[in-house]
Amino acid sequence: DTGVSQNPRHKITKRGQNVTFRCDPISEHNRLYWYRQTLGQGPEFLTYFQNEAQLEKSRLLSDRFSAERPKGSFSTLEIQRTEQGDSAMYLCASSRGEAKNIQYFGAGTRLSVL
Amino acid sequence: AQTVTQSQPEMSVQEAETVTLSCTYDTSENNYYLFWYKQPPSRQMILVIRQEAYKQQNATENRFSVNFQKAAKSFSLKISDSQLGDTAMYFCAFMKHLYLGGSQGNLIFGKGTKLSVKP
Secondary structure, eight states: OOOOEEEOSEEEEOTTOOEEEEEEOOTTOOEEEEEEEOTTSOOEEEEEEETTEEEEEOTTSOTTEEEEOGGGSOEEEEESSOOGGGOEEEEEEEEOOOTTOOOEEOOOEEEEEO | OOEEEOOOSEEEEETTOOEEEOOEEEOSOSSEEEEEEEEOTTSOOEEEEEEETTOOSOOEETTEEEEEETTTTEEEEEEOSOOGGGOEEEEEEEEEOTTSTTOOOOOEEOOOEEEEEEO
16 A cells, blocks of 8 residues: 555646646555645635546536546546646545545645646 | 535634534535545545544544434534644545435535644
8 A cells, every 4th residue: 555646746837838747646556636735825615536437527627628547546637728726636536435435535636827 | 505614714723622623504404424634734635534424433443433313414623632643635525426316426515624733
């Protein structure tokens, strides 16, 4: 059990560029969640996967955001045409999907859009 | 929609003392879970303690305990014998029971309380 891994830890980009983040969940965790955390706020739900299927997307996830989880293993979150308002910490969490659904978080990717 | 409110943006406590962090929530659900997560500076979020709504007994984990008042929709965290390593942001979170209709298992977080433990 090596924990949830996220890469990169920090990303600085210019407005209008595309960025992609990666999350490697704990092995055999079938559920994977993406959250966004802005300064002074708690994390907010973006989307989640059960195995390879993306089953829910928050209204926070605009058309510029896309997430994938091929083969039900790692997941990627891509933001196209980044805007300054996208600057935030992007957190990934995974769980076994049992009733209490304990979620284990990665350290996050901090995105700064200049 | 469910909401979680943490009314204390910042708190401080002396090492070895006891501190209580407040959390209230709003929901029409009867079956749910409540959590306290700890987020140390520049480190990942860690689960501190959880409470099942159907259990009347308050959860405890070593120095951490909760006061769960279901009717009042209150879920406070008590940290006893505070240690310097307890310095962190603490988030209260709500989750609808995973196997109820419409539940995605996502957590709904409060804005957090920044706790500083002073030597």
